[in-house]
Amino acid sequence: MEYKIKSLKRIISIIFVFGFGAGASFLFFTYKNSDHDYKSMHERHHSQSGMAEGNTHKHDEVNMPGLQGKDTTDQEVNDLKTIFQEHKGIKRDVINLANGIKTTTEAHDVKLRDAITSHVSMMVTRLQQGKNPEVMIQSPTLDALFEVYEEIETEIETTELGVAVIQTSSNPEVVKFLQTHAAEVSDMSARGMVAVHERMMRTTDE
Numbered sequence: 001m002e003y004k005i006k007s008l009k010r011i012i013s014i015i016f017v018f019g020f021g022a023g024a025s026f027l028f029f030t031y032k033n034s035d036h037d038y039k040s041m042h043e044r045h046h047s048q049s050g051m052a053e054g055n056t057h058k059h060d061e062v063n064m065p066g067l068q069g070k071d072t073t074d075q076e077v078n079d080l081k082t083i084f085q086e087h088k089g090i091k092r093d094v095i096n097l098a099n100g101i102k103t104t105t106e107a108h109d110v111k112l113r114d115a116i117t118s119h120v121s122m123m124v125t126r127l128q129q130g131k132n133p134e135v136m137i138q139s140p141t142l143d144a145l146f147e148v149y150e151e152i153e154t155e156i157e158t159t160e161l162g163v164a165v166i167q168t169s170s171n172p173e174v175v176k177f178l179q180t181h182a183a184e185v186s187d188m189s190a191r192g193m194v195a196v197h198e199r200m201m202r203t204t205d206e
């Protein structure tokens, strides 16, 4: 009887030790194989082309939660959603002036064109009032522009298919910010969210 209890105890200890070992190994290998930094997460979510076929785990590119800001209206977020979803239909032209920029941003599609016009008029109004929307994915250049908004002159004109913007400043530092921002808008227009993710990864790496 005593012998039976002893061997039962031994079997339980063996199961316990092996079970614990197997569990620990499982946790070790699961953790070891996973990286949690922004860059590796991004690489797993997207292939080089941005969206791989058969990739089952993607960013939420329908609701785009990154377009929400600390101070944004539904209209502003919806305009940005339309702009990013339809970015391939945007035609953008930028001229760097000695004291600023002249940009033209146009689209044949009416919904996209309305979103662009609305975005520009609302965002330029914010800039003139110094009211930073603090959108999650916005670039550091935009924050810099909101710091110096009083030194920027903006003129907006509608064109047949969109909007033309002239922004100038007598401060050469501000002119640099305006030109950098205009180039960022062109990059986002051409490549959509891929451009945003790349810029955010560069900022994270630095």
Ligand code: HEM
Pocket (backbone or CB within 6 Å): 080, 083, 084, 087, 090, 103, 104, 105, 119, 120, 123, 124, 126, 127, 133, 134, 135, 137, 138, 139, 142, 145, 165, 167, 181, 182, 185, 188, 189, 192
């Ligand atoms: C494909 C994406 C985008 C397009 C096509 C676009 C378009 C524009 C255009 C045409 C302007 C006028 C200045 C210029 O022509 O360079 C502008 C200004 C502005 N945009 Fe966007 N935008 C985009 C993304 C964003 C995002 C993600 C934010 C985040 C908050 C944003 C916020 C602003 C602000 C605050 C301004 C006023 C600042 C200024 O005019 O210098 N935009 N945008």
